[in-house]
Amino acid sequence: MYYPILRGKLNELLALRELAPLELKNFTPVIEPVKTDIKALVKTIEALNSNTIEPYIIINPTIGDFSNLPKNLYEELKKFDYLRYQILYSINENTETYKDFLEINDFGLFIQKGIDQEIINFSKKSKINFIQNDTSPNVKKLISNKVTYEDFFRKQKKNADYPKESPFSSLHSYYEEESNIGFGDYTITGDDFSEGGGPAYVVTIHCSYIDFKRFDELFIRHYSSKDDGTPTNPGAKFKQALNQLIADTETQAIPYSDTVGLEEFKALHLSEHFPGLGQVKKLSIKHHIQTISIYLADQES
Template structure:
């Protein structure tokens, strides 16, 4: 149903590990694009997901990071650790630069790994559709919405189809409005003929190796709005002292005060997730855990919010 798309940085993988039981219980299947040379963090995240009874998709030919020139080590890792195990599928990323021959070879090399095809800029939909039919390969197809048109997606009707939409618009932290629309895909994906949906959580699709000094600190938390057809929105709680990159701990404290005030207000629509409970503890302790930790909590909150929505909607 829901397929959160993670880039395999440290805190993304930690968010996955800590959310493993929530993901498994909700039948959510994360897509992981490894971007670091070492696969130790990925291995621990997949172990947690597998032990919880969940499933995951691992991109074997990443677009970004340390494996973008070749993912042979990822394929070997999957073969050695998850060969014949349906809990972990090989994700084949098809880009504008991917040739038909390259795409066919990638799919053929991973037929034993329950392949999932991620369409992100590739144009030869007819050729790949025919290849899958001719070789009786029952692959799920995941489409990046802004890089796979509706006409493109029609070539894969009758197969498992998932639509990924980037609901998080990345800006400088100081430039965010207090809240904005995130997505309604969790409500509408079936109306669009899809079997599932996904997003890039509260990180966004644009990949960066690392951020510079933080002039402003922002806490991004999503929520479902029952007064607006169950659409999802995102709050941006920002610091006030944004003129210099000094004292990130104080900037976090300023943003956290605003988050706690919203949580304690009668008009808050934020779900009291385990991540929110952790934000409350940080506020009480006056502790700054680091910017990566804050991002991890935001991702965990997003997953728990959607899990709660689907529990309620499916009840």
């Protein structure tokens, strides 16, 4: 099972809503909400539920509006008792007690720090345990019902710093060998959280693909516009980056999976429309998630 980890920013939630009707196999999102206004979050859970998907919600977020209000999100979501979702309780550097959510009968753990014996003991009360992929193998053996996750995206300070391609992960190809029930990543957004992007001196499109000639590893192609030294005209810069992506799809130089996100990039190229940088990121997220879902479905067939 693939558990993409997303923050509750609007375009990330929109990506999940638009993926929901595709009936993707092996796909359950993890959402860490960042806004006290949860209307968009509720709408996203509704869309997922209507397509038989119950997302995992980190109920005590470590970032965003709820980071200093550890129980507020839980109280807000209880007002929508018709929603179906699974609760994840974050164990992080600020966690002082592991008993805050024991009144919830079914919960999972999202462990964001080193694992000691106390956490191992507490994990036995949890029905699912998200642990960092670089956790010691000896510790991993002591955790049951585990999902390994990591931030594999090699984020750069500036878009101009991205190479043409960077490696991402092979975890999707071997996670079951380590007795995991699933795996997760932060897609093409990375773990770093910010309220909004800076000025677009360079526009970059991130596009994921799995290379079967390189041991099924997932790579990210970075298509960047020229740096003109100014943050003006992001639409023209998007066109420059998009032209490079479309050229690779037309020559089939890169073995991209046929995804909805990629088709939408092609449609934008035909219409010469710039939808905004947030929408561009949304399409990259959709393409990344569907690429991995297609791979997992193919492995089962």
